[in-house]
Amino acid sequence: MKLLRVGPVGSERPALLGQDGTLRDLSGLITDVNGALLADDSALSRVRDAAESGELPVLDAEGLRIGAPVGRIGKIVGIGLNYFGHAAEIGAEPPAEPILFLKAADTVVGPDDTVLIPRGSVKTDWEAELGVVIGSTARYLDSAEQGLAHVAGYLAVNDVSEREFQIERGGTWDKGKNCETFTPLGPWLVTADEIPDPQVLDVKLWVDGELKQDGNTADQIFPVGEVVRYLSRFMTLYPGDVIVTGTPAGVAMGQPEPKPYLRAGDVVELEIEGLGRQRQEFKSA
Numbered sequence: 001m002k003l004l005r006v007g008p009v010g011s012e013r014p015a016l017l018g019q020d021g022t023l024r025d026l027s028g029l030i031t032d033v034n035g036a037l038l039a040d041d042s043a044l045s046r047v048r049d050a051a052e053s054g055e056l057p058v059l060d061a062e063g064l065r066i067g068a069p070v071g072r073i074g075k076i077v078g079i080g081l082n083y084f085g086h087a088a089e090i091g092a093e094p095p096a097e098p099i100l101f102l103k104a105a106d107t108v109v110g111p112d113d114t115v116l117i118p119r120g121s122v123k124t125d126w127e128a129e130l131g132v133v134i135g136s137t138a139r140y141l142d143s144a145e146q147g148l149a150h151v152a153g154y155l156a157v158n159d160v161s162e163r164e165f166q167i168e169r170g171g172t173w174d175k176g177k178n179c180e181t182f183t184p185l186g187p188w189l190v191t192a193d194e195i196p197d198p199q200v201l202d203v204k205l206w207v208d209g210e211l212k213q214d215g216n217t218a219d220q221i222f223p224v225g226e227v228v229r230y231l232s233r234f235m236t237l238y239p240g241d242v243i244v245t246g247t248p249a250g251v252a253m254g255q256p257e258p259k260p261y262l263r264a265g266d267v268v269e270l271e272i273e274g275l276g277r278q279r280q281e282f283k284s285a
Contacts, residue, residue, distance in 0.1 A: 001048060002188040002276075003033045003153075005067040006059065009110075012067040015059060016051055017188060023064075024056035033189060034071045035240020038135045038152040044191075067110040069155055069189040070133055074241050076103040076183060078159060079227055080173065082246025083219045089254030098222050098230050101173040103159075103183055103244065111186035111278035115160055116285040117264055118179045123163035124262040124282070127247035128205035128213050128270040130198065131157040132224055133189055138237040147228030150237065153191040154198060156272040157244050158184045158205075158280065163253050163261070180285070185242070187276040195274060198224045203248050205270040207260070213270075215248025 005012035006023070014026040014033045029050055030037055037043055050056050080099035081087050087094045109115070117124045135152025160183070166176025195201070198217060205213035217223075222230065227245055231237060252261045262268070264284045271277040 001051060001191045001194070003191070004069045004186065004188050005033055005071060006064050007067065008065060009067065012071065016047065016056065018051065023059040023061045024051070025059050026056065028057070032071045033069060035074065035238060038133065039239035065110060066112060066187045068108045068185040069187065070185065070240060070242065072240060073105040073108060074238050076105060076108070076242045076244060077231060077235070078103055078177060078244045079222065079246045082221050083215060083248045084221055085215060085219050085249030086247055086251065086254065087221070089249045089251075094221050098227060100231070100234075101177055104178050107178055107180060107183040109181045109184050111156070111184050111276070112280065113181065113184060115158075115181045115184065115268075115280045115282050116179070117262060117282055118162055118165070119285050121162050121164070122261065123253070123259075125161045125163050125252045126205055126207065126212065126262065126268050126270075127159040127161055127251055128203050128272070129157040129159045129247050130201060130203065130217055130224070130245045130272060131155040131185060132198075132228065132243040132245060134228070134237045134241045134243070135192070135239055137239065138228060138232040141229045141232040144223065144225030144229050147225035147232070150228055151192050151224065152239065153189045154195050154275055155185055155189050156187075156270060156275045156278055158268065158270055158278060159244050159247060160184070184278055184280055186278065190275055201275070202273040205250065205268065207262070207268055208266055213248055213250030215250065219248060220246060
């Protein structure tokens with residue numbers, strides 16, 4: 001299933017994108033697409049049955065804003081340097097263990113919402129990434145297979161990053177990861193049954209129509225199941241938590257000087273195979 005949330009900011013309602021491309025209203029069946037829904041097999045079965053029946057009300061998609069496809073996110077965990085190509089382009093050795101950072105849930109916006117370049121920023125960068133949404137509580141998992149079994153679904157993410165804040169200002173990476181609007185999600189949460197292998201997905205990103213990133217999740221150093229297993233040894237993952245699994249080569253930081261960091265007026269589009277497409281215009285904060 002392709003689950004999403006539509007409507008004004010703060011007033012989104014749950015919806016479903018049918019196999020025929022029709023947008024259908026789920027608000028008469030569930031209250032939201034969130035961790036509580038993703039952990040409730042019976043509720044998901046009702047949604048699936050209703051979708052197959054074709055009886056859900058149709059929504060007019062014209063002019064309808066698409067919000068982030070998951071509401072009430074508890075935490076967002078990022079994985080740094082998780083593609084061999086990205087590590088190579090910035091001259092870094094592939095890490096021996098996953099590099100972790102946290103993004104605040106209040107950085108989340110919809111897939112086509114405006115993204116704000118922070119005041120004083122000169123190195124705002126793009127990062128197309130596969131996002132993983134947890135469906136059942138994960139603690140001390142023993143295998144990558146168990147890790148995959150705890151995944152509810154997948155979504156596209158732009159892990160927007162301010163590289164000066166992140167790398168040159170000391171402290172933690174979090175300073176360059178948590179500026180407002182820095183985590184566009186969506187458009188859809190695609191349930192795990194529709195993505196049998198998350199390690200074969202094409203990941204592409206364009207800036208002002210120019211292709212910048214053209215990768216595949218097969219290049220990940222630590223695949224999805226292993227990432228979930230690893231994280232579960234250090235923190236408890238709850239339904240609705242989001243893991244942002246790293247970006248392929250092609251970010252601004254990896255380009256020759258002068259590096260083409262984002263400026264107000266730039267338009268970023270990204271697409272992950274099977275997970276839909278995003279489009280953001282960047283403006284000054």
